[in-house]
Amino acid sequence: MDEVCTGRREEESLPQESEASESSTSASSSSRLISWRPRALAFRPCSPILDTNAKPQHLRVVVRRPLVARLTKDIVEIYQICNPKFHYSEELNPKRFLTSPSTGLLNDGCDNANSDLILTVNYSLVNSDTKRRYIVKDILGHGTFGQVAKCWVEETNSFVAVKIIKNLPAYYQQALVEVSILTTLNKKFDPEDKHHIVRIYDYFVYQRHLCIAFELLETNLYELIKLNHFRGLSLSIVQLFSKQILRGLALMKDAGIIHCDLKPENILLCTSVKPAEIKIIDFGSACMEDRTVYSYIQSRYYRSPEVLLGYQYTTAIDMWSFGCIVAELFLGLPLFPGASEFDLLRRMIKILGGQPPDYILRKAKNTSKFFKFIGSINREEREENHRSNCSMYQVLTEEEYAARESKKPSVGKEYFNHMNLEAIVTKYPYRKNLAEEELVKESQVRLALIDFLRGLVEFDPAKRWSPLQASKHPFVTGEPFTCPYKPVPETPHMPVSQNVKVDHHPAGGHWFAAGLSPNISGRNRGVMPNSPHYQLMSYVHPGSYGSLGSHGSYSEGLGLGSSYGSYGDSSNFHAFYSPAGPSGMNIYAQSGISILGNSPDTRRIMQLSHGNGIGFSPGNFAPMSLGSSPSQFTPPSSYSQISAGSPGQYGPPSPVRGNCHGSPLGKMASGSNYNRRKNWAFQGNFQSQETISSSSCQGHIADINTSGQSEGNSSSFGSQSHRQPNTSTSTWRLQQGGRNITSGYSSSHMHTVQGSGYDKSEASNSLPDPGDWDPNYSEELLLQEDSSDMSIMTSEFMKGMHLSQPLVSSDTLIGVGISSRISNANVSIQRHDGPVQSFSPGEAGSSPAIHGYAQMTNHSYFMPHSAQSSPSRLGQQPVQRHNLGRSAPFRDGEWSHLNVQAPQYSGGLRSPGSKDIHWGRRGNYSVSNAPAFHGRKDYGRNA
Numbered sequence: 001m002d003e004v005c006t007g008r009r010e011e012e013s014l015p016q017e018s019e020a021s022e023s024s025t026s027a028s029s030s031s032r033l034i035s036w037r038p039r040a041l042a043f044r045p046c047s048p049i050l051d052t053n054a055k056p057q058h059l060r061v062v063v064r065r066p067l068v069a070r071l072t073k074d075i076v077e078i079y080q081i082c083n084p085k086f087h088y089s090e091e092l093n094p095k096r097f098l099t100s101p102s103t104g105l106l107n108d109g110c111d112n113a114n115s116d117l118i119l120t121v122n123y124s125l126v127n128s129d130t131k132r133r134y135i136v137k138d139i140l141g142h143g144t145f146g147q148v149a150k151c152w153v154e155e156t157n158s159f160v161a162v163k164i165i166k167n168l169p170a171y172y173q174q175a176l177v178e179v180s181i182l183t184t185l186n187k188k189f190d191p192e193d194k195h196h197i198v199r200i201y202d203y204f205v206y207q208r209h210l211c212i213a214f215e216l217l218e219t220n221l222y223e224l225i226k227l228n229h230f231r232g233l234s235l236s237i238v239q240l241f242s243k244q245i246l247r248g249l250a251l252m253k254d255a256g257i258i259h260c261d262l263k264p265e266n267i268l269l270c271t272s273v274k275p276a277e278i279k280i281i282d283f284g285s286a287c288m289e290d291r292t293v294y295s296y297i298q299s300r301y302y303r304s305p306e307v308l309l310g311y312q313y314t315t316a317i318d319m320w321s322f323g324c325i326v327a328e329l330f331l332g333l334p335l336f337p338g339a340s341e342f343d344l345l346r347r348m349i350k351i352l353g354g355q356p357p358d359y360i361l362r363k364a365k366n367t368s369k370f371f372k373f374i375g376s377i378n379r380e381e382r383e384e385n386h387r388s389n390c391s392m393y394q395v396l397t398e399e400e401y402a403a404r405e406s407k408k409p410s411v412g413k414e415y416f417n418h419m420n421l422e423a424i425v426t427k428y429p430y431r432k433n434l435a436e437e438e439l440v441k442e443s444q445v446r447l448a449l450i451d452f453l454r455g456l457v458e459f460d461p462a463k464r465w466s467p468l469q470a471s472k473h474p475f476v477t478g479e480p481f482t483c484p485y486k487p488v489p490e491t492p493h494m495p496v497s498q499n500v501k502v503d504h505h506p507a508g509g510h511w512f513a514a515g516l517s518p519n520i521s522g523r524n525r526g527v528m529p530n531s532p533h534y535q536l537m538s539y540v541h542p543g544s545y546g547s548l549g550s551h552g553s554y555s556e557g558l559g560l561g562s563s564y565g566s567y568g569d570s571s572n573f574h575a576f577y578s579p580a581g582p583s584g585m586n587i588y589a590q591s592g593i594s595i596l597g598n599s600p601d602t603r604r605i606m607q608l609s610h611g612n613g614i615g616f617s618p619g620n621f622a623p624m625s626l627g628s629s630p631s632q633f634t635p636p637s638s639y640s641q642i643s644a645g646s647p648g649q650y651g652p653p654s655p656v657r658g659n660c661h662g663s664p665l666g667k668m669a670s671g672s673n674y675n676r677r678k679n680w681a682f683q684g685n686f687q688s689q690e691t692i693s694s695s696s697c698q699g700h701i702a703d704i705n706t707s708g709q710s711e712g713n714s715s716s717f718g719s720q721s722h723r724q725p726n727t728s729t730s731t732w733r734l735q736q737g738g739r740n741i742t743s744g745y746s747s748s749h750m751h752t753v754q755g756s757g758y759d760k761s762e763a764s765n766s767l768p769d770p771g772d773w774d775p776n777y778s779e780e781l782l783l784q785e786d787s788s789d790m791s792i793m794t795s796e797f798m799k800g801m802h803l804s805q806p807l808v809s810s811d812t813l814i815g816v817g818i819s820s821r822i823s824n825a826n827v828s829i830q831r832h833d834g835p836v837q838s839f840s841p842g843e844a845g846s847s848p849a850i851h852g853y854a855q856m857t858n859h860s861y862f863m864p865h866s867a868q869s870s871p872s873r874l875g876q877q878p879v880q881r882h883n884l885g886r887s888a889p890f891r892d893g894e895w896s897h898l899n900v901q902a903p904q905y906s907g908g909l910r911s912p913g914s915k916d917i918h919w920g921r922r923g924n925y926s927v928s929n930a931p932a933f934h935g936r937k938d939y940g941r942n943a
């Protein structure tokens with residue numbers, strides 16, 4: 001009944017009815033009713049339509065607030081009417097925990113056993129400097145470093161995302177790197193927010209936790225793909241995202257910063273601007289290009305060959321990851337879903353038809369783990385091999401690897417049926433009902449995509465395209481693709497934005513250069529021995545280059561185990577970190593003089609000589625790396641293996657990767673089993689879908705000319721130097737079809753899927769089951785999702801993209817199952833015939849959300865399993881998520897300017913005190929219904 005009315009909104013008043021109800025009230029209670037009376041609408045008399053000839057009124061659905069909210073409206077007043085002695089006290093409200101476990105064990109009961117701050121709804125995080133309060137409303141995600149909460153900032157009437165770092169020294173230090181790098185990128189390189197990199201607004205310490213406030217973004221690209229049932233996105237969207245990601249990567253290259261963890265999960269949608277954009281997040285693993293120290297970086301599926309092999313690396317590793325992401329956006333599945341590093345390499349070689357060049361294999365640390373030397377010790381033979389482009393190395397077979405490593409490598413399923421890149425792309429099912437000319441057009445774009453990918457997932461980092469080179473590719477520019485792209489050779493450094501020079505403030509060190517001041521007034525206080533963050537420790541490694549305010553120093557109990565921000569010579573310096581603020585890293589000479597940011601003489605004492613990148617001051621604290629320090633995370637004994645400051649040095653695993661390598665900051669060590677994904681059935685697969693589409697689409701599948709002859713618009717992919725570092729090697733011949741491919745569409749091959757050299761029987765064994773390629777896959781994750789959130793987000797996104805057909809029809813907004821909607825919608829974002837998984841309608845097991853704000857539909861309605869007691873995808877107790885976000889009970893106007901100020905600075909950023917300073921170009925936060933999703937945590941993907 002309530003849901004259907006004549007269009008009159010609840011808020012509308014009915015004066016005559018109010019009067020009627022008033023007059024019927026007894027005299028004794030009338031005085032009370034003056035101050036409060038029930039809503040007139042609730043008691044509106046029924047007015048049946050008596051005139052049968054009258055036109056029937058149009059009934060329409062009005063979406064209201066949830067039942068619980070409506071039933072409990074004015075409940076306090078009602079209680080007070082019932083019992084005048086009743087007094088409401090907010091403190092007595094039961095707390096709604098957002099953190100799990102919620103038992104306070106550490107940090108005076110503020111933190112749980114995982115060192116996470118225990119958050120409840122409406123918990124206040126306060127920046128003690130600016131007194132700005134961040135009211136926690138929801139959890140957005142979990143990561144290695146801690147929790148990301150959605151917070152309301154009253155002062156600015158806006159929501160932000162606040163990353164609350166675990167209360168552990170190494171995490172703290174690592175997070176400072178993120179602050180430092182991101183501030184540099186935002187302020188120095190992208191003041192106008194044009195390069196698709198998340199904005200950082202503020203940072204402060206609260207309850208010994210470093211809190212970093214970011215602009216609030218929406219779902220990530222992995223979630224988007226998942227929302228699309230792991231079918232690829234349309235090529236126009238892939239192209240759009242590619243262009244935007246490249247802008248970010250170009251900026252990073254310009255700044256000499258390597259992201260080191262680029263993956264779909266770290267690219268978030270931003271629908272507050274139109275058309276919707278993407279933004280790159282998570283600079284917690286980033287480092288300076290000339291200070292690459294950690295060898296164990298990048299999530300496995302997106303890990304570059306040079307990192308895998310333990311070779312020196314540059315910003316080119318991000319380009320590899322980018323190539324993997326582009327392919328995944330198109331395919332809906334990861335290109336190289338390696339279940340282990342061996343499996344990863346095997347897949348790369350199979351799909352790309354080559355292998356890393358010999359110059360890398362000769363020097364890489366891990367070559368012997370994966371390759372055997374088959375070259376000759378005879379010099380002449382070697383030279384002959386070289387001339388004929390034969391490799392001296394051959395990848396190990398599974399058996400050889402098992403024998404060498406004394407364990408069998410994990411090997412995952414084949415999703416692409418042993419096809420090479422060209423076949424994978426051209427054979428990917430086309431959208432249904434495409435007109436012939438559209439098919440031809442798409443097949444051309446696919447050719448461009450193949451050529452584009454070839455330049456990105458290129459084994460040789462020296463030949464891999466730079467962001468700038470890639471951004472001029474026809475696939476990105478939209479120009480017709482006529483022949484293989486030959487990028488203009490690049491000078492070693494080609495700035496893409498304004499040529500920003502970092503101020504090398506004397507003694508400012510990288511903090512200053514990054515726009516952060518280590519010398520915030522009132523911060524450089526003395527040691528506070530009682531605080532775990534104030535421990536004074538000797539620096540134990542003379543002459544090393546410590547990590548001042550960058551990566552946390554960690555050495556597994558070996559002297560630096562609890563130190564962070566160690567720097568200098570043990571005989572002269574002590575380092576400590578001040579929790580008074582992230583800039584409160586203090587270096588004291590034994591004399592007790594704070595040297596950071598003060599004394600240029602100190603530089604001489606420290607004998608600093610390296611570094612000229614962002615955040616490094618050649619004359620200052622050069623060896624301190626922004627995000628990397630060889631003195632960190634490894635025992636001192638290993639320091640000597642790392643040469644100071646030479647670009648591309650590899651070293652110990654990143655602190656965020658290290659569980660396999662002994663770092664307590666490893667992903668597993670971050671203490672969660674949440675987001676473990678289980679297998680659940682794909683009802684479709686690449687092959688079966690293709691088969692279906694081949695019949696239903698009448699041959700819209702591209703054909704591969706397995707004999708090497710191409711028909712129609714064929715392109716040879718063998719000629720470009722950037723493509724074939726090793727392909728002439730007999731060992732590395734293409735396994736299928738060579739590199740000559742057709743345009744992907746040929747009318748003469750409209751029915752020739754089977755004749756295309758594509759082995760169905762093999763394919764049918766290769767079900768693209770996300771539970772297999774995604775180690776964190778779990779239906780429980782999906783069960784926790786709010787489908788209305790998803791649908792709202794998606795429709796917002798689609799609107800933002802100006803796409804004609806929403807992914808989810810608008811009626812999902814009133815709680816209709818997303819799954820069915822998606823499958824029914826004529827979705828232009830996706831290719832219909834891609835691998836499909838369908839959800840049977842599940843039981844509606846979840847209890848209604850007790851949020852009282854936005855309507856929401858529990859996702860469990862659409863999932864295959866009952867959700868009653870499933871743990872939260874965040875591993876929490878099943879906390880009801882309430883969508884306080886874009887559909888929160890705030891008026892549109894309240895989403896006005898975000899005036900969060902920059903962190904304190906001296907010379908670089910703006911003062912947090914000045915309210916009128918906006919960060920970036922988007923002062924306006926428009927209301928959007930888009931939810932923020934919990935990101936997938938792919939701990940397994942980092943193994």
Ligand SMILES: Nc1ncnc2c1ncn2[C@@H]1O[C@H](COP(=O)(O)OP(=O)(O)OP(=O)(O)O)[C@@H](O)[C@H]1O
Nearest residue numbers: 141142143144145148161214215216217282284935
């Ligand atoms: N600005 C933001 N807006 C909305 N959600 C965000 C934002 N930043 C982070 N999140 C959410 O929080 C999750 C964790 O964030 P992030 O990746 O920065 O943490 P992390 O600890 O560095 O993760 P990782 O383990 O991948 O290193 C993200 O996957 C995302 O879902």
